[in-house]
Amino acid sequence: MDSASVDQEVNKTRLSRAEYRCISRFMEHLRPTRQCMKKLKTQFPHLSPSTLLSIFSQEYQKRTKRSMARHHAPDVVKSYYQWYRSEAKTRPADPLLLELANEVDMSPALLARVMVECFMEEREASVPSRHVINNTLREPALIPDLLLAKHVEQCTINDCCYGPLVDCIKHAIGLEHEEILRDKLRERRLSFLDENQLRAKGYDKTPDIILEVPIAVEDHIVHWIESKASFGDDHSHQTYLNEQFWSYCNRFGPGLVIYWYGFISELDCQRDRGIVLKDCFPSDITTLCQRLTSP
Template sequence: MKLSRAEYRVIAKYTDQLKPTRHCMKMLQERFPGYLPSTLLSIFSLEYQVDLSPSLMARIILERFLQEQDKTPYSKQVLSSMLRDPSSIPDHSLADNVYQSTINDCCYGPWVDSIKHAIGHEHEMLLHNKLREKNLSFLDENQLRAKGYDKTPDIILEVPIGALTVCELAAVEGRIVHWIESKASFGDDHSHQNYLNEQFWSYWNRFGPGLVIYWHGFIEELDCHRDRGIMLKDSFPSDIVTFNYRTG
């Protein structure tokens, strides 16, 4: 789902009055019924300013509890482990409160981190399946790292065979795409600019023009670098055209 910057600002302004609880999603959907729930949640996660969200409050209290219970320094791994599994907290009342805080926080905390990781992996698999449906050969991130690349996109449309390289190119809306990056999030100004600086331009420098899929949508004005080789979409392109050539 593509939003104008003006639409995004209206939603972002409304989120200022919300707290990161499960109930906030019901309020968002009632206020903006024409938008996908996944898009609204992604926008809220981006816009919410961390103050004392339930998960953060639980972390602070648990940290203080550990300091008082054990005079020796505790590791961050122990703290994180207890937040992931509150049943390991020796104080049962505190364990219950930590559990309630983390499961009712829709933006931060170990539960949300696990969900985001799972959703990211799910969309990467969706991308792989879409490529296979189109009979497109590709190398994924793990295969590229095994070849020695340190910073890679999720997909490169290239498969080496012996001394030759069979390069499979995709053209989307008349533009060549060498690589595809999957983002299971909404593309707002701040996050997209960070991705451009830290990832996308380096992919472009190394591999050429590419495609970024923001599965939960993006601000449509950000799709302004097509002439420079970076295209944005909110779904896998249905009009993709492929062709092969050999080098070597």
């Protein structure tokens, strides 16, 4: 996919906090399956599928963290596994793990992980390593039980928030938008260093882009740019501020964050402290040459 087609897909939108809360309330009882996206597109046709998926994924991850302890209690895990084993004998052709995930409101991919752990522990009489589990989830065909392998694969394919397939897609989308950003900078003939070049110079924690000559965006000086192929909500933005953005400001000066799938408009309140938020590559850019030649 080229940068032009991605630009058409990306929704250049900002939501008020009240609008975001309305959307998140609608999502509270949805399950993380591909079918839920149809409901979201129908309910919120003014938002792009990518923005809706980003919002839903972030909201569902919060929900998952709140219920994690309950689903992973030893007696609960045992009951899930026993139920699956019993049902698999009588209904092998049915999507059993997807049914169970929907019934107990658990991510299908995370439930599949629990089932694989139980199966391997039962078979090997020892707790499998994380590395082994991750490899098995990426390649369900490695599971000796072909029926369980099929059900695990169903979970991976149908889960839109968790699992190895989602991880690969998110990683690819992130890299794609970083390349879009670099293309935009080249089009404007702006000199920059990207993250790989900065690491080669010995920097450890860096933004995606450092501008070799700063620019002004809407009259705010920008030394660095961070690309986020996601929607900026309160929780994620606060986490990024604490773990990334403030340290970038302290080290490199004021900068720009692009949330390609939009953000809560009230979050763009730190411009005077050095952080500008945008939902697309800015059109209002002033270069040093323009400043020097302007009357």
